[in-house]
Amino acid sequence: MFWNKSKEDKGSDRGQNQSQQNQQNQQSQQNQQKDQTQTKTATPLTLENLKQKLAKMDDAEIIEREPNADLKVTFIYIRTLVNQERLNESVIEPLNHWTHNSVFDTLSIAKIKSISTLEEALEQLLSGSVIIYDVFYEQWWTVHLDIALSRSIESSETETILYGPKDSFSEQIDQNITLIRRRLPITELKTESFNVGSMSKTTIVLMYIEGLTNPEIISIARDKLSSIDFDLFLESSNVAAFMEEHPHSIFPQFQQTDRPDVCVYSLGLGKLTLLVNNTPFALIAPITFFHHFQSPEDYIHRWIIASFLRTLRFISYFVSITLIPMYVALTTHHYQMMPMQILFVVMESRLNLPFTPFWEAFLILATLEIIKEASLRMPTKSGQTLGVIGGIVIGQAAVQAEFASKVLIVLAGIATIASFLVPNYLMTKSHAIIQFVFLVLSSFLGVLGIVIGMIAFLAHLSAITSLKQPYFAPLAPFHGRDWIDLFIRGHLPWMKTRPVYLHPLKKWRTSRRR
Amino acid sequence: MSAFSLFEKKSTFGSVYVILIVNRLQLLYFLFITPMFLVQPYMIWAIIAVGILSQLNLVLLSKWFTSNFAAMGYQGFVKLLGERTVRFFAFIGLFPILIKIVVTTLHYVGTISQFIFPSMKISWLIFFVFGISCFVASHGMENTIRFVVIAYLCVFWMILLFFYPFFTPPIAALHDLYPLIPTEWSLHSWYALLFLWSAFSGPEYLICLTPWLDNNQKMLKYLTIGNILTLLEYLIVFIASLFFFGSNYLSKTNYPVVNMVRFLQSPIFERIDIILISVDLFHFVFNIAILLLFFYGATRISLKRLEKQTTPIGLISIYVAIFVFMFILQKWFWRPGTSDINIWVTIEMWSGAFTYLLVPAFLMIAIRRKGRVQ
Structure with a gap:
């Protein structure tokens, strides 16, 4: 799996399981063409060629051994990529007792194969293999002995859940x-x-x-x-x-x-x-777009609770992108839309502000984005300081200095917290741009501007694809059957079919029906 | 998307799309002003009668969709009528489409101007409304067809708002619905019937979507559902306006539906009409966008450029030409406000009525004639 095989190597491999062979057989035609091209331009593998390539590489080791008077073997490997213990146990030790058998027969380990070109040798070396040159038979072998550098299996930090499996992927x-x-x-x-x-x-x-x-x-x-x-x-x-x-x-x-x-x-x-x-x-x-609002925990909660939480996420996302633009729309164009009591509160809080509602909202949102970005980049210990500074700057100083109204601060807080409800981090990053675009549109055209922005947003979503499958399914294109796991998360036994937009070969999830 | 392909066909669209497209094409700005044309309570029967007539027309239209010609898409038209005739009709069709685009846009913009931005320059509103429609149309036919679901979901709930205040006492009083039998029949009543027929027009444009619609489905059933939905919406709005205004006052009011909505209130917003008129843009954008694509397609057929790839320049040229035409029309030939005196609305009404009457019947006759010849 970790190296490319040429056709003539297949027979000499040992220990590769069937699935790995299948993988290799299923490689695309393009990869095969690449291999063929490489074979055509292959450089013959000699010790001199190899030494030349490994020159000025301090961690490259070339060791020559003579177990018997008439037997000689050369090991070439990159020290920092090879597991030294396994090298001693699996390769050096058996070869110390080497007779006139071939290296292949002497080393009883799985990941051994013969090579013949310099390109193959270099590829193997740099992926953690040891190259063995059998001088007697003039054969080249590689043994894969890479260091399995890896973190232990830990719980996910980006998609945390309270209940459910805690393991997450590592770099291996x-x-x-x-x-x-x-x-x-x-x-x-x-x-x-x-x-x-x-x-x-x-x-x-x-x-x-x-x-x-x-x-x-x-x-x-x-x-x-x-x-x-x-x-x-x-x-x-x-x-x-x-x-x-x-x-x-x-x-x-x-x-x-x-x-x-x-x-x-x-x-x-x-x-x-x-x-x-x-x-x-x-x-x-x-x-689809809707997958970004799904959390693994949705399938752990009771379906009614899961549906409520999922709906809440969609509403929060909508609130996060429209709340501040709506404030700008109302205070700039549609005062008449506000009930009298709310209008008094808004007017009182905006009485001495030097900015128009648009600039007021723009500055506050820009400051919030700066604080959010800074909190991600700063060391954890500085996070608290940042929180305090951010809170004071935005919460108190801006209001006292009459740069922003109290109402806007409250709305900005709600919009920011609402944006965090989306489980997908990459998705939450897109919301800021949408918010700014809506803000500009609302300052020009009020509520109509927000609706124009929303139309552009939804039209764009319905036009894009993921691996050529519609991104806004099952809404557009409409697949009614898939709505059971869309805004609500249906009762698990009800979700008997797989999503239509994926066109799976097996429609039913139950074994009785195919 | 590597190439700019507006009319590419990757998939076919089923029942839901047919229902929603029929319904949305039948509910343009007419919904805003229908009650002031109908006025008398007995016109409820007129709505039902025109709905039934529309249904008969849809039966004819469904025959087209079940014919072998429809399955061949554009080539089906060519086989049925000949290429020259198709190009001729495509050219003729440009005019009703253009009128529909322009009148729909200007009428909606007029409503915004009157109720939301009385002091804003109308040219800016036209620019934004037409601009967003062009943006949607630029995504191609398939995506625009898909957009009908979004448009429908964003606006269908508005009709439900009419139930609570307008269909319940004290506003709803049975005597507002009398007389239910016509006592007199004037020229205005005929005009109202023409208006209604034109209001129900729109489904004839489905023939432009023939390649994208799934012809194997029960088209008549879905066309019927769409038509019934439209009929119900017109009935609900008209009856609600009769309850709210009464027939005497109804004839004296402009934009009766929007004025009714102004009385709706919520704890958060007082002027809900501003939100409702704005959100209704979804509906108008879908209609304008799909009509723009029809216009571009018809232009390409007329100019014999169907085999060539669609180009951004071609599309933008169409947008600019229509925008300029609309701008000139609005600046010098459009009288904002009440619709009954606007000559362009009258032209659109007649052209809509004619296309809806003639297109399905013409196709039906052509299919029969072709069958007899063969």
């Missing part, structure tokens, strides 16, 4: 696959490996359930992954950026999660999961 892709496989012990769960990044050589694993996920969606994902051409991929969102169909949209078209249970639930519905090496965040697609 194999460990992440294990977490998913443990929850989905079925052979239909397929994993296809891709390598992206000309410098980072990042491994991406595409996971789906065969016979359930729509093959067209799998094919779209495969094509997009195969066509990626860039040097560095350090995070899963980097991969998403190359796969998204609407890069200029402010809405994320891939769901990022570090929770294995979320991935498994999505796979079970007929979606894809992309695991990216060296990042704990997996990508899930195709998704």
